[in-house]
Amino acid sequence: MESKFxxxxxxLVLEPGLAGPLRRRIRERLGAYGGEVTAVEGxxxxxxxxxxxxxxxxxxxxxxxxxxxxxxxxGQELLHAAADPAVDSKGVEVGSVCLGDGSFTIIAGPxxxxxxxxxxxxxxxxxxxxxxxxxxxxxxPRTSPYAFQGLGEVALQILQxxxxxxxxxxxxxILDPRDVEKVATVADMFQVGSRNMHNYSLLKELGQTSVxxxxxxxxxxxxxxxxxxxxxxxxxxxxxxxxxxxxxxCAAATRQVVLDLGSVPELQKRTHLPVLVDPSHGTADxxxxxxxxxxxxxxxxxxxxxxxHDQPEEALSDGPQALTPDQFRQLVPQVHQxxxxxxxxxxxxxxxxxxxxxxxxx
Ligand code: PEP
Ligand code: MN
Numbered sequence: 001m002e003s004k005f006x007x008x009x010x011x012l013v014l015e016p017g018l019a020g021p022l023r024r025r026i027r028e029r030l031g032a033y034g035g036e037v038t039a040v041e042g043x044x045x046x047x048x049x050x051x052x053x054x055x056x057x058x059x060x061x062x063x064x065x066x067x068x069x070x071x072x073x074x075g076q077e078l079l080h081a082a083a084d085p086a087v088d089s090k091g092v093e094v095g096s097v098c099l100g101d102g103s104f105t106i107i108a109g110p111x112x113x114x115x116x117x118x119x120x121x122x123x124x125x126x127x128x129x130x131x132x133x134x135x136x137x138x139x140x141p142r143t144s145p146y147a148f149q150g151l152g153e154v155a156l157q158i159l160q161x162x163x164x165x166x167x168x169x170x171x172x173x174i175l176d177p178r179d180v181e182k183v184a185t186v187a188d189m190f191q192v193g194s195r196n197m198h199n200y201s202l203l204k205e206l207g208q209t210s211v212x213x214x215x216x217x218x219x220x221x222x223x224x225x226x227x228x229x230x231x232x233x234x235x236x237x238x239x240x241x242x243x244x245x246x247x248x249x250c251a252a253a254t255r256q257v258v259l260d261l262g263s264v265p266e267l268q269k270r271t272h273l274p275v276l277v278d279p280s281h282g283t284a285d286x287x288x289x290x291x292x293x294x295x296x297x298x299x300x301x302x303x304x305x306x307x308x309h310d311q312p313e314e315a316l317s318d319g320p321q322a323l324t325p326d327q328f329r330q331l332v333p334q335v336h337q338x339x340x341x342x343x344x345x346x347x348x349x350x351x352x353x354x355x356x357x358x359x360x361x362x
Contacts, residue, residue, distance in 0.1 A: 005036060005051035005052055007051070008038070008049035008050055008051050009050060009051065009052065009054040009057060009073070010035075010049075010050040010054075010057055010058075010062065010071055010072065010073055011047055011048070011049055011050070011071070011072040012026070012047065012048040012050065012062060012068050012070075012071055012072075013045065013047055013068070013069045013070040013071070013072065014026070014045050014046045014047065014048065014067055014068060014069060015045065015067050015068070015069045016044045016045045016069075017044065017045070018045070018046065018067045022066075022067045023039070023046055023048075023067070025067075026048065026065060026067055026068065027039070027048065029065070030048070030050055030052075030057075030060075030062075033052070033056055033057065033060060034052045034053060034056060035050045035051070035052040035057055036050070036051040036052055037049070037050050037051075038051075045069075054073075058073065063269060063270075070083055070269070071083075072084060080230075080231055080234035080235055080239070081227050081230045081231050081234055081241075081270075081271045081272075081273060082270070082271060082272070083268075083269065083270055083271055083272050084272050090272075091274060092212050092240045092241070092242050092273075092274055093212070093240070094133060094169050094171075094188050094189045094212050095133075095169035095188050096169075097132045097133055097169060099212075099242050099274040099276070099302055099303060100242065100273070100274025100275075100302045102343075103302075103303075104297060104301075104302065104303055104304075104335065104336060104339040105132045105133070105276070105302060105303030105304075106130060106131050106132050106133075106303060106304055106306065106332060106335070107131065107132065107133045107134075107135045107171055107214075107276070107303065107304070107305045107306070108126040108129075108131040108133075108134070108135065108305070108306045108307075108308050108328060109122060109123065109126060109131070109134045109135040109136040109171075109307070109308060110122055110136050110307060110308060110309045110315065110322065111136070111137060111140070111307050111309070111315065111316075111317040111318035111322065112136060112137045112138075112140050112148065112150050112151070112155070112315075112316055112317045112318075113136045113137065113138050113150065113151055113155035113158050113159060113172075114151070114315070114316055116158045116161065118310065119136060119158050119159075119162055120158075120161065120162055120165055120166075121310060122136075122308060122309065122310055122325065123162045123165070123166045123168060124165070124166060125308070125310065125325035125328070125329075126168075126308050126325065126328060127166045127167075127168050129325065129328050129329040129332050130329075130332040130333075130336075131168065131328075131332075132168075132169075132303075133168055133169045133170070133171050133188070133189065134159075134162060134163075134166065134168040134169070134170055134171065135170075135171040135172065135191065135305060136155070136159065136162075136170075136172060137150050137155075137172060137173045137191075137317075138150050138151060138152055138153075138155030138156050138159065138172055138173070138183070139152060139155075139172075139173055139174070139175045139176070139179065139183075140173070140317055141173070141175055141193050141195045141196065142317065147317070148316040148317055153182070155172075156172075156182070156183065156185070156186050159172060159186045159187075160185075160186045163186070163188075169188035169189065170186055170187055170188050170189070171187070171188065171189040171190075171191055171214060171305075172186065172187050172189075172190070172191060173190070173191040173192070173193050174187070174190045174191070174192065174202065174206070175193075175196060175202075176202070177201050177202045177205040180205050180206065180209065184209060184211050187211060188211075188212070189211065189212040189213065189214055189242075190206055190211055190212070190213045190214065191213075191214045191216065192206070192213060192214070192215045192216060193216050194216045194217065194218050194219045194246055194281070195218070195219075197215065197216060197217060197218035197221060197225075197226065197229045198218055198221075198225075198229065200229075200232055203229060203232035203233050203236075204232055204233075204236050206233050206236075206238060207232060207233040207234070207235065207236020207237055207238045208236055208237065208238070209238055210237075210238055210240065211238070211240070212240035212241070212242065213233055213238065213240060213241050213242070214242050214244055214276070214305075215229060215230055215233065215241055215242065215243055215244065216244045216246045216278065216281075217243070217244065217245050217246055217248065217260075217263070219246070219247060219248050219249050219257055220248065220249050221248070223263055223266055223267065223270070226243065226263075226267075227267075227270065227271060230243060230271070230273060241273050242273060242274045242275075242276060242302075243267055243271070243273050243274070243275045243276065244275075244276040244277070244278050244305060245259065245260055245261070245263045245264060245267075245275065245276070245277050245278065245282070245301075246259075246277075246278040246281045246282050246305075247259045247260065247278070247281055247282030247283070247284075248260050255283075255284065256284055257281070257282060257283075257284065258282075259277070259279060259282030259283060259292055261277065261292075261295055261296065261299045263275075264277065264296070264299045264300060264301050265299065265300060268300065274302040274303070275301055275302055276301055276302055276303045276304060276305055277292075277293075277296035277299075277301045277303075277304050277305070278304070278305040278306075279292035279293045279295075279296060279304060279306065280305065280306055280307040280318070280321045280322070280323075281307075281318075281321065283321065284320065284321050285320055285321055286312065286320065286321055286322060286323055286327070289306065289321060289323055289331075290323070290327065290330075290331050290334070293306060293331055293334075293335055294331075294334055294335060294338055296335075297334075297335040297336075297338040297339045297342075298338050298342070300342060304335065306323060306328060306331070307321055307322045307323070308322055308323050308324070308325060308328045309322035309323075309324070310324065310325055312324065
C-alpha cells in the first residue's frame, strides 16, 4: 500500500556503530506510533527517515531515546533553526568576531549609552579587559514610560565614535522596524530585547537584512516560542541569528527572574544557532553575576553578555546589576579557564570528576 505521507518529517541520527537489534528496537517503537521508517546507511552510522503525523512523532521525545544522538525536524516547524550537522560549527560572524565557532565570546558594556566621555571610558576598560564586542542601548525599552528611554540618535553617534576609538564591534538594541536602516549604520549586530521577542513585524524586518541579530528570550517564553521567533528572522533570509538566554519569570521565585541555564544544552541540541547567556539581566544583582557567568561557561554556552558601568550607583538604567570594570577584568580569565577545561578533553574532565567524587554509584 502506498504511503499517504510524502516527505519525511524527522531524521534520527543514530549513535555511531549502534548495534542492529537496538536499531530495530527504535524502528519498532516508531512504528507503534504510526511512523514509517526508512534506514539510510552513512559512513559510520545509520540515519532513520521517519514519515508520519508530525505532532504525534514530536510528542515522543525521540531525542531522549537511547541510541539516538540527534533528531532533525523537517516538518513545518523548525525548517531553518533546526540542528543541522552541516551548519553546526560554522558560527555567526560579527565583524572579525565569530560567535558559535567553538570560541567563547564576551559582549560587554553599560545597559545604555550615557554621556560620551563615560561611554568611551567604559568601552576602553572592557576592551582592555578582554571583551570581544561592545554593547550599549541607544533606544531603551523601559517598563515605565517615565523612565530613561535612551539618548536615541545622539547615542548612535557616540557608538560610532566608540567603534572608531576601540575597534570593538557594536551591539545595540532595535525597538522599532522603522529604525532598522538608521540603527544599521552603527550596529554590527542588532539586539532584539526580551520584550520584543514576540514583535513579529520587527523580526520579519530584520530578516530582510543580513545584519547579525542577537535575539533574547522573552522573559515569559517557552523554548518553542523562542525558537519560533528565531525562525521568523531565518525564514525571511537572514541566517545570522544568535540566541540569548536572559532569565525567565517563575511562579515560585522570590526574585524577578530565574536564569534558565538548562535551556542552553536544550537549545544546542535542537538548533544549530549559537547560544549566549546574559547573567546580568538573568540575576538582576551584581553580586550574583560572576557566579552565574562562570556557570554559563561551564554549561557550554557560546559566550556571555555582561553589563559594566564605571559608577553603577549613578547608572541611568540597570545600575544594581552592573559590574565595575575591575570586577569585569577579574571575571574574564575565569570564564575562559572554565571554557578551556571543557574544550581540553571531555573524557579527561569526566575522569577527573569521577575520581574526585570517589566514583561511587548513586
Ligand atoms: C538589555 O540588554 O539592556 C535589556 C533591556 O535586556 P532584556 O531585553 O533582556 O531585558
Ligand atoms: Mn540592561
